Amino acid sequence: MMTERMFTSNAIENPWVRTLDSLKKTGYKFSRNWLSVLGLVMVVIIVFLAVFAPYVAPYPQHAGKFVDFKNKNQPPSWQHLMGTDTIGRDILSRIIFAFRNALLMAIVVLAISVPFGMLTGLTAGYYSGTWFDTVIMRVTDVFISIPPIILALSIAAMLKATLMNAMIAVTVSWWPWYTRITYSLASSIKNEYYVQAAELTGASKIYILFREILPNCSSSLLTKMALDVGWVTLVGAALSFVGLGEQPPKPALGTMIAEGVERMPAQWWIALFPALAIMFVVLGFNLFGDGIRDVLSPEEA
Amino acid sequence: MRLGPFILRRLALSIFVLFGLSILIFSIARVVPGDPARMALGPRTPVEVVERLRQQMYLDKPLLQQYGLWLRDVVTHGNLGDSLLTRRPVKQDIQEFFPATLELVGLTAIFIIIAGISLGVLSARYANTWVDKVVRLFSYLGIVTPAFAWAVILMLLFCFVWHLFPSYGRLTEGVIPPVTITGMYTVDSLLNGQLGLFWDAFVHLILPAIALALPPMSQAARITRSSMADNQNKDCIASMIAYGVPNRVVTRKYLLKPSLISPITVMGMDIAATFGYAFMVEKIFGFPGLARYGIQVMLVKDINAIVGVVMVLGVVFITLNIVVDIIVVYLDPRIRLLGRSS
Amino acid sequence: MSETLLDIKNLHVWFKVYGGVLKVLNGVNFNVKFGEKVGLVGEAGCGKTTTMKALLRILPNLALIPEGDIFVRGKNILKLSSIELADLRGRGLSMIFQDPTSALNPVFTIGQQLYDIIKYSAGSSGQKVANKKNVALSALHEARLPDPERMLDSYPIQLSGGMRQRVCIAFAIATARDLLIADEPTTNLDVTIQDQVLRLIRDLVEKKGSSLILITHSLGLARETTERVYVMYAGNMIEMADTSLLFKKPLHPYTQGLLASVPRLSGGGFAEGIPGRIPDYRNPPPGCRFAPRCQYAFAPCTKAMPPLIDAGDGHQVACYLYQNGQEDRRNA
Numbered sequence: 001m002m003t004e005r006m007f008t009s010n011a012i013e014n015p016w017v018r019t020l021d022s023l024k025k026t027g028y029k030f031s032r033n034w035l036s037v038l039g040l041v042m043v044v045i046i047v048f049l050a051v052f053a054p055y056v057a058p059y060p061q062h063a064g065k066f067v068d069f070k071n072k073n074q075p076p077s078w079q080h081l082m083g084t085d086t087i088g089r090d091i092l093s094r095i096i097f098a099f100r101n102a103l104l105m106a107i108v109v110l111a112i113s114v115p116f117g118m119l120t121g122l123t124a125g126y127y128s129g130t131w132f133d134t135v136i137m138r139v140t141d142v143f144i145s146i147p148p149i150i151l152a153l154s155i156a157a158m159l160k161a162t163l164m165n166a167m168i169a170v171t172v173s174w175w176p177w178y179t180r181i182t183y184s185l186a187s188s189i190k191n192e193y194y195v196q197a198a199e200l201t202g203a204s205k206i207y208i209l210f211r212e213i214l215p216n217c218s219s220s221l222l223t224k225m226a227l228d229v230g231w232v233t234l235v236g237a238a239l240s241f242v243g244l245g246e247q248p249p250k251p252a253l254g255t256m257i258a259e260g261v262e263r264m265p266a267q268w269w270i271a272l273f274p275a276l277a278i279m280f281v282v283l284g285f286n287l288f289g290d291g292i293r294d295v296l297s298p299e300e301a
Numbered sequence: 302m303r304l305g306p307f308i309l310r311r312l313a314l315s316i317f318v319l320f321g322l323s324i325l326i327f328s329i330a331r332v333v334p335g336d337p338a339r340m341a342l343g344p345r346t347p348v349e350v351v352e353r354l355r356q357q358m359y360l361d362k363p364l365l366q367q368y369g370l371w372l373r374d375v376v377t378h379g380n381l382g383d384s385l386l387t388r389r390p391v392k393q394d395i396q397e398f399f400p401a402t403l404e405l406v407g408l409t410a411i412f413i414i415i416a417g418i419s420l421g422v423l424s425a426r427y428a429n430t431w432v433d434k435v436v437r438l439f440s441y442l443g444i445v446t447p448a449f450a451w452a453v454i455l456m457l458l459f460c461f462v463w464h465l466f467p468s469y470g471r472l473t474e475g476v477i478p479p480v481t482i483t484g485m486y487t488v489d490s491l492l493n494g495q496l497g498l499f500w501d502a503f504v505h506l507i508l509p510a511i512a513l514a515l516p517p518m519s520q521a522a523r524i525t526r527s528s529m530a531d532n533q534n535k536d537c538i539a540s541m542i543a544y545g546v547p548n549r550v551v552t553r554k555y556l557l558k559p560s561l562i563s564p565i566t567v568m569g570m571d572i573a574a575t576f577g578y579a580f581m582v583e584k585i586f587g588f589p590g591l592a593r594y595g596i597q598v599m600l601v602k603d604i605n606a607i608v609g610v611v612m613v614l615g616v617v618f619i620t621l622n623i624v625v626d627i628i629v630v631y632l633d634p635r636i637r638l639l640g641r642s643s
Numbered sequence: 644m645s646e647t648l649l650d651i652k653n654l655h656v657w658f659k660v661y662g663g664v665l666k667v668l669n670g671v672n673f674n675v676k677f678g679e680k681v682g683l684v685g686e687a688g689c690g691k692t693t694t695m696k697a698l699l700r701i702l703p704n705l706a707l708i709p710e711g712d713i714f715v716r717g718k719n720i721l722k723l724s725s726i727e728l729a730d731l732r733g734r735g736l737s738m739i740f741q742d743p744t745s746a747l748n749p750v751f752t753i754g755q756q757l758y759d760i761i762k763y764s765a766g767s768s769g770q771k772v773a774n775k776k777n778v779a780l781s782a783l784h785e786a787r788l789p790d791p792e793r794m795l796d797s798y799p800i801q802l803s804g805g806m807r808q809r810v811c812i813a814f815a816i817a818t819a820r821d822l823l824i825a826d827e828p829t830t831n832l833d834v835t836i837q838d839q840v841l842r843l844i845r846d847l848v849e850k851k852g853s854s855l856i857l858i859t860h861s862l863g864l865a866r867e868t869t870e871r872v873y874v875m876y877a878g879n880m881i882e883m884a885d886t887s888l889l890f891k892k893p894l895h896p897y898t899q900g901l902l903a904s905v906p907r908l909s910g911g912g913f914a915e916g917i918p919g920r921i922p923d924y925r926n927p928p929p930g931c932r933f934a935p936r937c938q939y940a941f942a943p944c945t946k947a948m949p950p951l952i953d954a955g956d957g958h959q960v961a962c963y964l965y966q967n968g969q970e971d972r973r974n975a
Contacts, residue, residue: 028662141314142321145618146611147570149577154611157599158329234447241449241581242596257449261585264453265461272457275450283445428704536740537748539701540811543738544760544818548725554759559750633750635800 030295039287046284050099057093065249073267083269085259091270094251095277101163101246102253102281106232109171110225117178118221122209124179125186137183143176149235156244166245170235174228181224185217219296226292230285237278253278304630311626315619322615326608327368375612384598384606391609394594399613400484401471402579402590405513407485408506410572412514413521418564420518421525425560426552428530436522443519449581451512456585459508466508469587472501509582517571521564528560562632569625573618647714648821648854649675649698654711656690656697658924665924667693669878669932670711672951677821680848680855682865682886684901685875688921691858694875695824699738700728716821737815737853739844741827743807747799753810754779754795757817764818782817786810786843805836812843819851826858841868862901866890874898877921877932879948884958894960896937931963939964 030036054060058081068088076083082091124136143151148170156169189195195212203212233253239245240254248255253274260271362370384391424436446454460468471486472478479489479498486502532538533556541551580592591610598606630636656668667690675681685691696702698713700720713720720728740746748756757779776795783791786809799807808828815823825844829837845868848855857868865872865886872889874882874897882895893899900917919936922928928935934944943949943963951959952966 138317138321142318142325145318145322145622146615147574147577147618149574150611150614153577153580153596153599154326154607155329157596157607158602230445237447238449238578238581241584243600257453258584261453265457268457271453275447275453279446279450282447283442286441286445534703536742536745539696539699540738540740540746540814541748541756541759542701543699543736543824544763544814546759546763550759550763555748555751555756559748634798635749638798638800 026295030291033291033294035287036291036294039284039289039291042280042284043288046099046281047103049096050103053096053100057090057096059090059093060097062089062093063097063249063251073263073270075267076269082273083267085256085270086263086267091256091273094256095253095274098251098253098256098274098277099281101250102233102236103229105163105167105170105236106229108167109174109232110228113171113175114178114221114225117175118182118214118217120175121179121182122186122214122217125183126190126205126209126213128183128187128190136179140176140179140183143173144180146173148173148177149238152235152239153242153244156239157242161244161247163246163250166236166239169239169244170232173235174232178221178224181220182217185220186213189213189216219293222296223289223293226289227286230282230289233281233285234278307630308623308627311623315623319615319619323372323612324368326611327371328364331364331367384603387606391606394606395591395609395613396484398589398591398594401486401588402576402583402592404485404487404502405506405509405579405583405588405590406572406575408487408510409513409517409575410568412510413518413568413572416514417518417521417568418525418561420522421564422529422557424522424526425529425533428526433526437526440519440522443515444523446516448513448516448575448578449585451515452509452582452585455508455512467505468508471505471588472498473505476501505586505588509579509586509588512582513575513578517568517575520571521568524567525560525564528563529556532556532560558632562629565625565628565632569621573621576614576617646677647674648677648679648716649673649856650714651694651698652712652714654694654697654713655709656693656702656711657707657709658703659705659707660925663925666927667878667924668697668711669927669948671875671878672880673873675822675854675856678852678854679871680857680869682869682872683856683858683875684860684862684865684872686860686921689875690878691875692826695738695826695856695858698824699736736822736824737818737820739808739811739815739823739825739828741830743804743811743831744799746811747807749799752796752798753783757782757795757814760814761817778817782813783810785816785847786813787839788813805832805840808832808836808840809843812840812847816847820853822854822856823848824856824858827860828857829864830859830861844868862890874901877927878924879932879961880951881933881961882959883951884956888956888958892958894954894958894965895933895962896939896964897933931961 030040049056053063057063066087066089068084071080071084071088072086074080074084074088080090080092082095084090085094120136120140124133127133146154151173152166152169154169155172156166159165159169190213195208198208198212236245237252237254237257240252241258243255243258246252246255256274257271257278260267260269260274263270383389384394387394420436420440424433424440427433456468459465467473476498478486479493479495482489482492487499487506490496490498490502538551538556541555542548546555576592579590580596582588583590583593584596591613595607595610595614598610651671651673654668654671654673655666658665658667671690671694673683673694683691683694693702697706697708698715698720702708708721711721718727747753758775761775761778779795780791783794788794788806788809794802794810799810802810808831812828823844828844829840832840841864844855844857847853855869857865859865869886872884872886873880874889874895876897882889882893882898884894889898890902893902897917904917917936922932922935928945930943930945930947931937931940931949934940937944941963943966949961949963949966951961954960954965
């Protein structure tokens, strides 16, 4: 008596089902770690607050030109959950609006520095060993020799103190790190067999760069980008702490801390809450970025 | 490649980088709008006086020549010009403020290295137990809390709630600093045998150093742990254990050495970055260091001082990088044998 | 009748992973006598290396052993304290890994690693072994490595693949142990080197009288080198016999399939493979793990894993086709 067994194929034919399936798998993988979910929640809160600031903040007008000396230096209370500052503005509202500027800066900085850094790193890595590689990497080395925060500070200090200039300064300091990471990834990936196969079959350089090499760098890059939102915010706060970047009366996290430090310890809330707010942003994007890394990196057997 | 030529190569590369840096910063300084001479003297100075200063500052010569002359001044006399802010030679300012920051960052570095690696090893040894989980939780909090936030928190707690530490300056009011040998109060007081003075200087350093050290220390612990966890499963470790080499020897020697490569590299970068965050902590604690000075001159666009500060920091970072490279090469001989990292 | 050096009884090993448990080892039975040369044959992923790691007690943290025992020289090592374990290991075994590059610590010289191995070969307290250097040098020499003096100061990165593997063998030579486990020792090597390395291993084992466990997926290798062979599939030992007997008269359908898959130089025709793949360890088949691929599978095969039963002449097989001394049921 012969028993026949058909070996069922695991491949699902319908591409839509496949996409949905992989999305579900991604979501599942992400949700395994409650910390990543927490990070996602925090990120969503931050983005929500930033986008809907005028509608969510209890005293939106405090984020602009506003003084109310009667209410200055109030400790946290039910009317002002985080207290008021030296000229009577509600700190919570200002923090919410400051999130706006912070996210804006992060988006702009990354939107410029990531593609630029990635392109230079990609091409330098692919053509590694040539003069092209040498030139690009030496230039990058010069920029990298200084920690980004110091470079950003120096550049911003040379320019007029505006938000735009602060963004420029941070962008210029940030791109080399993407070059460096893409470079090391690209120069090792280009030796992989599938790249060599593509070269042999006559694929154009652009194809090889963007369809063979780049996707394999993407997980590291995406993770770094998620984490960087937090770090750019931090650097931005450092700049505004010193007085570069967004000028008062517009709210900026660093500026608020600087004001608060003067008033320590008596009006401790003026410095503490903005500091905690920065922590919240950095923590949220860190957890989120870790979650992204877990999802994108291959599962261990 | 043997160790000697490797170091020489790195040094040569570093000098090149230093050059590049000087060109970069010089260009930025000159490209920035505004007339440095006019800014130095103020809006009401007569034109001839401004002109004379411009000539003194070589501002009328072509850019390349300006760079060359500036470079000559720096290398031969150490003359970085005068500061607009303090109205004295930048060199003097740097000599006064740099050792303070150096002290601070030095203590911070000690904290980072010792605590970071120890916690990482501890965490790896007791992986997945409660010890590990606690350490990982705290190190996570450490990483995401910026140094200045720690500064605020620590100051509130330890200066005002519990009056344990001073919150301002390098020494208590009225105390006379030690005779200057290095400029670092802690070192000098020890060299002069003034232990009480040493203690005073030290307590003023502790809180700012801890605030600065916490994020990089947590990062180092994390990386050490994951590095050790990665290496733990490698065949070479299994091999040693199979042959009967005791666990403690395997862990302390064969597991630790390759695992330290990543953390040391990152710690190097973090220590360099500390100079950047130091300015905020210095401001919060009223600590008169180079970082604080650097920010002040940057805000008033004191070109000479800015250039001076950046160059000094550049030299520090390059030195730091070389030291880190040497340590890494010692840890991982593959780098010098292959000419690149594995 | 020589004593049993190693006896693994009904070993189960599970790995905790995302979304479940990988039930890799499903009741492994395996034994080796003193001085015996045993082969362990199986395809990639069948659990050979996991078994060895369980034996060494170096399974990763996410592994657990819900059932089973491992007896080494009569002691159940799964129940030993870490001190006793360290002591046992000190008199323990030599191991040669598949990938010599990862088997040698890249940041230490050959000499440093060799000295430590020699130093602790007398027990975990590391008694002074006189003339460590001489022992090391002679071991390197026996492994046919050129310029042993310089080798001691070299780093693994400076050596070729074949040399690295010979260094690993030198480690084994330097510490005469009762048991040598060679895990796919020649897989990553050039064919020309393979033969040399294999001969070295054989000489070593014969000279020291050690037992040998040769793990391989190459049947030819097993045939040449071993006295007795186990065939492993998906976490179980499914057949065991003296080497010549196994190759002459394979009983289990899997073994037969394996032997049939070997391409022949003479006699034309393509070799047949075995259709299908190894099971998903997360949801393994309830009965015999080979059943889904087996052309002779019938009712009992899906109920429970067949135990290893005696089929005569020291030949054991785990298959319902041979139950109760009944003849091969295939023609039914």
